[in-house]
Amino acid sequence: MNGFDKGPILVTGASGGIGGATVRQLCAADAEVIASGRDQGKLDALAADTGCRTLAFDLTSEDSVKGALDGLDLWGVVNCGGFGGEIATPMDTDIAVFDKVIAINTRGALLVTKYASRSMIRLGKGGAIVNVSSQAALVALKSHISYGASKAALDNITRVSALELGRYNIRVNGVHPTVVMTEMSAFYWGRPDIGEPFLAQMPLGRWATEDEIAAPIVFLLSDGASMISGVALPIDGGFTAC
Numbered sequence: 001m002n003g004f005d006k007g008p009i010l011v012t013g014a015s016g017g018i019g020g021a022t023v024r025q026l027c028a029a030d031a032e033v034i035a036s037g038r039d040q041g042k043l044d045a046l047a048a049d050t051g052c053r054t055l056a057f058d059l060t061s062e063d064s065v066k067g068a069l070d071g072l073d074l075w076g077v078v079n080c081g082g083f084g085g086e087i088a089t090p091m092d093t094d095i096a097v098f099d100k101v102i103a104i105n106t107r108g109a110l111l112v113t114k115y116a117s118r119s120m121i122r123l124g125k126g127g128a129i130v131n132v133s134s135q136a137a138l139v140a141l142k143s144h145i146s147y148g149a150s151k152a153a154l155d156n157i158t159r160v161s162a163l164e165l166g167r168y169n170i171r172v173n174g175v176h177p178t179v180v181m182t183e184m185s186a187f188y189w190g191r192p193d194i195g196e197p198f199l200a201q202m203p204l205g206r207w208a209t210e211d212e213i214a215a216p217i218v219f220l221l222s223d224g225a226s227m228i229s230g231v232a233l234p235i236d237g238g239f240t241a242c
């Protein structure tokens with residue numbers, strides 16, 4: 001019994017690598033899934049494969065998020081939409097890129113939480129939210145000033161949301177993946193001078209797969225995690241523990 005019969009689960013970033021894998025695993029577990037992103041073509045292809053519903057909206061626009069989510073019945077949410085932004089230090093950050101990273105990764109996830117949690121409270125069946133953060137929120141990573149800040153702020157949104165929504169039996173948790181070689185990460189972590197020293201410091205010594213990130217997300221949504229709220233779960237091969 002995974003508990004996925006209580007209502008639809010919205011997955012943002014579903015047109016991307018980790019979000020797409022999460023939709024596939026949830027559909028395989030008989031969840032009713034609403035896949036979101038901006039690229040309707042990619043969402044349609046995922047729907048054809050999995051039977052999920054689709055709902056395109058832009059995380060940077062409150063009107064777009066509100067228009068999509070107002071009145072929509074939801075039991076669960078995966079805030080997976082994200083943007084890698086820049087490879088930059090505090091000395092050379094492009095503050096316009098910083099603003100965009102925050103607008104998508106932090107503000108966008110908060111907007112989804114705002115409108116989705118209203119629906120979840122209205123339905124009165126409890127619920128679960130999983131925010132996809134990053135190892136970059138847990139430790140300082142070189143050249144990750146904007147992205148790390150956006151995910152660290154997301155972690156506080158996770159904790160405060162867990163505090164505020166617990167009384168409605170809505171659990172809120174975060175996962176903190178290491179690098180998955182999707183489009184977002186390959187241009188930087190795929191460089192031998194960057195990737196090799198990093199993997200040498202990680203106990204498991206390899207990159208994660210999309211399915212290895214999706215599986216803990218699905219677990220945190222499920223009834224198996226019914227007493228877990230407010231956690232930050234590293235999925236990082238032990239990197240941040242050492």
Ligand SMILES: NC(=O)c1ccc[n+]([C@@H]2O[C@H](COP(=O)([O-])OP(=O)(O)OC[C@H]3O[C@@H](n4cnc5c(N)ncnc54)[C@H](OP(=O)(O)O)[C@@H]3O)[C@@H](O)[C@H]2O)c1
Nearest residue numbers: 013015016017018037038039058059081082179180182185
């Ligand atoms: N890949 C990694 O190594 C890694 C590691 C740690 C954490 N993460 C996190 O995991 C999540 C998914 O990453 P990924 O690697 O799967 O990325 P990805 O393949 O690049 O996908 C990014 C997703 O975010 C969506 N998105 C971006 N901007 C948006 C906007 N303004 N409005 C709506 N949707 C928007 C994209 O939708 P469209 O393409 O349709 O616009 C796409 O579905 C992100 O939050 C990322 O920060 C990734």
